[in-house]
Amino acid sequence: MITVRISFEKKNEASYISLLDMQRVMQRVLKRSSLPVWHTLGFNPHIYMTFACPLSLGQESACECVDVKTEAEAPDFEQWKTALNAIMPAGIVVTKVAPVEMKADLIAYACFEIRYPAARKAALEAYNALESVPVEKKSKRKVKTVELKEFVPSLDLTEEGEQVRFSICLPASQELTLNPALLTAALEATFGVPAAEASILRTHFLTAEKTLFT
Missing domain, CATH: 3.30.70 (Alpha-Beta Plaits)
Structure with a gap:
């Protein structure tokens, strides 16, 4: 299983999306994208996600990131980036998708x-x-x-x-x-x-x- 880091910008109107709502946004976007992300096990499975350093409401960022896991053997990360950007809400732009190099x-x-x-x-x-x-x-x-x-x-x-x-x-x-x-x-x-x-x-x-x- 590979841990994947999705790096993104969060600007303009998106700066008023709270961390809790951001988690919901990412859950919905990842589900809609049909990308091979790993879900937790149990009665209520959901996409495993870890955000680094929550951002305060109203502040913008060029360096947000969320880590997910995938069981895909050779994921095409450029295709991940394209698929996610196609359905992201206004103000959120994925800048990079790659395997995790440094832990948060x-x-x-x-x-x-x-x-x-x-x-x-x-x-x-x-x-x-x-x-x-x-x-x-x-x-x-x-x-x-x-x-x-x-x-x-x-x-x-x-x-x-x-x-x-x-x-x-x-x-x-x-x-x-x-x-x-x-x-x-x-x-x-x-x-x-x-x-x-x-x-x-x-x-x-x-x-x-x-x-x-x-």
Whole structure:
């Protein structure tokens, strides 16, 4: 049995599909495609699927992936890609289908590109002069204070027409996961830059050694 990784983009209106709904979408799409994916055994068999690092609602991504299994001996992965893209909902595009090379638990960092209106550049640059930016990370069990400057020491801004953008990499491991919304909320609280103006795109994952996760 081969474990297959389906890599895909999730953008525009698809960014508002929750993880639970995304699981339902993939179940339906894989069933409609008639691809030879493996189903779990038991009273209620369903397609085995594993998603890496759930994405927050409203955020876009160029590096989503879901792992499935197949008993096919020599699957044509280009045919898989074509078959899936033909029936994907708007905003979801399969970019690659291939055997799994790295397990998802090797992911240590998620990298993002964040864009704001260019008029916010001066306010965003003020972040760089701050010595400390403590934020509260809430979980089901507790609230933890995290020093954001430890992970985002500065914002390297680039102007592009009517927008300004910067890139950051945040922890995304079992030990610690930080959402870029913590940064946009801190920028709003400190400098009055509305978090709603931020466009967040997850671009890629890194391992603990800072190598590209594939």
